[in-house]
Amino acid sequence: xxxxxxTSPGGPGDPVQPDGIIGWVKGRAEGPLLxxxxxxxxxxxAGVRALESxxxxxxxxxxxxxxxxxxxxGNLRALSAGRRFMAYDLNRAWTPARLLVQRSVGVSPNGxxxxxxxxxxxxxxxxxxxxxxRRRGPVYVLDIHTTSGGGGAFTTAADTRRHKDFAMAIPxxxxxxxxxxxxxxxxxxxxxLGYTAAVFECGQHQEAESQVRAACAIxxxxxxxxxIEDAQVPEARxxxxxxxxxxxxxxxILEMKYxxxxxxxxxxxxxxxxxxxxxxxxxxxxxxDRRGEVVVPASGRVLMPLYQEQGEDGFFVVRDIxxxxxxxxxxxxxxxxxxxxxxG
Numbered sequence: 007x008x009x010x011x012x013t014s015p016g017g018p019g020d021p022v023q024p025d026g027i028i029g030w031v032k033g034r035a036e037g038p039l040l041x042x043x044x045x046x047x048x049x050x051x052a053g054v055r056a057l058e059s060x061x062x063x064x065x066x067x068x069x070x071x072x073x074x075x076x077x078x079x080g081n082l083r084a085l086s087a088g089r090r091f092m093a094y095d096l097n098r099a100w101t102p103a104r105l106l107v108q109r110s111v112g113v114s115p116n117g118x119x120x121x122x123x124x125x126x127x128x129x130x131x132x133x134x135x136x137x138x139x140r141r142r143g144p145v146y147v148l149d150i151h152t153t154s155g156g157g158g159a160f161t162t163a164a165d166t167r168r169h170k171d172f173a174m175a176i177p178x179x180x181x182x183x184x185x186x187x188x189x190x191x192x193x194x195x196x197x198x199l200g201y202t203a204a205v206f207e208c209g210q211h212q213e214a215e216s217q218v219r220a221a222c223a224i225x226x227x228x229x230x231x232x233x234i235e236d237a238q239v240p241e242a243r244x245x246x247x248x249x250x251x252x253x254x255x256x257x258x259i260l261e262m263k264y265x266x267x268x269x270x271x272x273x274x275x276x277x278x279x280x281x282x283x284x285x286x287x288x289x290x291x292x293x294x295d296r297r298g299e300v301v302v303p304a305s306g307r308v309l310m311p312l313y314q315e316q317g318e319d320g321f322f323v324v325r326d327i328x329x330x331x332x333x334x335x336x337x338x339x340x341x342x343x344x345x346x347x348x349x350g
Contacts, residue, residue, distance in 0.1 A: 026079040026129055028054070029061030033071030033233065036142040040231045041076045041201075042224055044150045046097045046192060048084020049211055049314065053150030056208075056220035063241075064228070070238045073143050075228065078133055080192075083122045090316040093121035098188070098318070100195035105131075130192075138199075146172060146231040147196050147203035150220050154313040156210045157282025158256055159219050159249075163204040164197050173204035175230030176223045177250040179283070180259045181309065181324055187265040188319075207310075222249055256283055257326040264304045266320035268312065272296060274320045280311040283324075292321060 028044075044053025057077040064075045079085065081096045108127055137145060162184040163173035173180050185194055193203040206223040209216030222245030228234055229242040236242065268274040274295040286292065286302045292311070293300040302308070302323060309322040 026082055026133065028057045028077035028079060029065065029075070030077075031061065031065045031068060031071065031075040033073050033075075034069055035072040037071075037073030038143040038146055038231045038233060039074040039076060039137060039141045040146045040148065040227055040233055041078065041137055041196075042148045042150065042227065043078050043080050043192065044220070045082075045085045046080030046149060047090045047095075047151065048081045048086070048092075049088055049090045049316075050150075050152040051085060052152050052208055052211070052213075052216040053220050054079050054085065055217045056150065056224060059217075060221055060224050067234060067238060070235070071233055073231070073233045074140065075233060076133075076137065078130075080130070081123065081126050082129075083126065090314065092123060094123050095316075095318065096123050096126055097192055098190040099123060099127050100192050101190040102198075104190065105195070134196075134199075145196075145199075145201040146227065147193060147201050148223065148227040149193050149203065149205045150223065151205060151207050152209055152211045152213075152216050153207055153282065153310050154211060154317070155276070155281055155311040156213070157284065158253055159206070159208050159216075160260075160282070160309075161204055161206050164194070168202050169197065169204060172202050172227075172230055176204070176206055176226050177246055178206070178223075178253050179256045181262065182259065182327075183262040184322070187262055187322070211314075219249065219252075221245070257328070259327045260307065260324040261327060262322060263306050263325050264323040266300070266322070267318060268295070268320040269318070272320075274300065274312065276311040276313055276321060280308050280321070282309055282311075283307045286323065 042057055044057050045051055061077045064071065081091060084091050108124065158179065160179040160181050161173040161176050162181045163169035164185050165182050170180065185191060193205055196203045206220065208219040208223060225239060225241040225245050229236060229239050272295045274293055276293040277291065280292060284307060286308050287305045288302060290302045291299045292302050292308065300320065304323050306323040306325040309324050310319060311321045312319060
């Protein structure tokens with residue numbers, strides 16, 4: 007990538023470029039940089055499609071854009087194959103130890119021949135280097151995903167004020183402390199770089215509305231990061247209304263209680279019918295593995311029940327943060343949008 011004004015393929019639906027950049031729109035004025043990532047898992051194309059649909063509309067507003075809008079595809083090879091990953095999970099690859107090995111020797115951190123994801127990490131590192139060099143203000147990140155189980159969409163972010171404020175710019179349930187149960191996520195790496203980051207899980211993999219929700223979240227992130235003033239981005243107001251109406255019956259903030267880890271040798275299968283935010287009680291049978299029935303160890307709401315072949319998480323259990331005082335404490339007295347400049 008050079009220092010040119012803009013990098014992009016053609017219009018929506020055109021093939022993503024080899025470097026994975028869907029579009030890099032440089033505004034006329036200096037300001038924050040918003041990095042949006044879709045398809046970090048190859049069986050989750052909704053984020054990529056949403057970014058393809060949004061980038062041209064952002065480009066049309068370059069004259070009122072303060073900063074940069076960068077849209078990136080995650081795992082190109084896995085997306086082409088329609089698989090979550092080829093050799094290993096690209097959203098578990100961002101530990102300091104793994105990155106140190108990859109940067110120093112340029113091969114697979116496990117010492118074997120390079121895996122497809124090794125090339126994907128290297129490509130993403132090149133993009134992140136370009137972000138660090140070309141940024142003209144604070145950096146915000148929205149990482150867009152979908153789930154194998156149905157049910158509500160949600161956001162998640164690190165349990166600090168600026169990350170939570172940014173996540174709460176999207177009016178969907180915010181799940182706290184999920185990052186404490188997952189090692190090596192991209193957003194955890196970017197948070198260590200000082201960037202403000204949030205994840206939006208926009209629905210089920212094959213659900214048509216997932217792409218629509220993802221687009222809503224992108225416009226809301228553009229507004230929250232301060233790239234475009236509210237009056238110039240009606241899509242953000244429309245997106246807020248749509249998502250708030252869709253999820254007003256769900257808790258605004260929840261927190262993690264339990265993660266059920268699985269390996270391929272466990273042969274774990276979630277039983278049919280479980281959905282995000284469905285109530286479960288201690289002792290409920292949720293799935294089966296090679297040892298027999300798998301029961302829920304804690305009452306709460308189930309999150310991301312596994313209904314796909316690849317994955318290291320069988321299901322999660324979250325609990326509502328019920329009182330306003332608890333919510334204020336969890337959100338750090340946060341508002342509905344991040345303050346631009348929070349991570350300079």
